[in-house]
Amino acid sequence: MAEYGFGIVPCSLCIFERYVMMAIIAMSLGVVVSGVDHKAGTTIIYLFALGGVILTGYHVGVEQKWWAMPQSCVGNVNLTSSDPAEMLQSLQEQMKNQKVARCDQINWYIFGIPASWWTIGAFLFATLVIGWREWTHPKK
Numbered sequence: 001m002a003e004y005g006f007g008i009v010p011c012s013l014c015i016f017e018r019y020v021m022m023a024i025i026a027m028s029l030g031v032v033v034s035g036v037d038h039k040a041g042t043t044i045i046y047l048f049a050l051g052g053v054i055l056t057g058y059h060v061g062v063e064q065k066w067w068a069m070p071q072s073c074v075g076n077v078n079l080t081s082s083d084p085a086e087m088l089q090s091l092q093e094q095m096k097n098q099k100v101a102r103c104d105q106i107n108w109y110i111f112g113i114p115a116s117w118w119t120i121g122a123f124l125f126a127t128l129v130i131g132w133r134e135w136t137h138p139k140k
Contacts, residue, residue: 002108002115011103012073013059017119020052024126039134046130052123059116062103073103 002008010018024045031041062069101107108115 006108008108009101011101011107012070013055013062013103014101014116017052017056017059020048020055020123024048024052042130042134046127046134049123049126049130053120053127056116056120056123059103060114060120063106063114063116065104069103 003010027041027045027048031038031045058067061067062073106114106116110118
């Protein structure tokens with residue numbers, strides 16, 4: 001929604017978080033519709049949600065400058081010339097045309113809170129609810 005509705009360019013970590021969310025939603029629908037062993041399916045969904053907490057926690061740490069951002073957050077550069085002047089011109093042109101958000105800069109706030117904090121909250125909530133539900137109310 002942020003990217004297509006508001007024109008906010010996501011960073012590479014945001015895109016990875018998006019894939020984890022899509023996997024959780026798809027697997028949740030699959031477990032509900034298919035009627036497979038719910039315990040195994042729920043365990044897999046739980047592990048993806050826990051992975052989302054870890055990934056988003058890393059992202060929050062990058063934004064807060066607690067650790068360095070990964071190389072994937074800088075962008076792709078294609079230098080084809082050995083001439084320094086041509087390389088500089090090529091790099092400037094690529095930077096103008098490339099839509100890459102840096103992972104260490106907060107580019108979207110929702111009600112004054114960075115979107116990455118909302119995302120970690122959603123993953124943490126899912127992890128806690130799934131864990132509480134499945135392991136405190138075992139199925140017979």
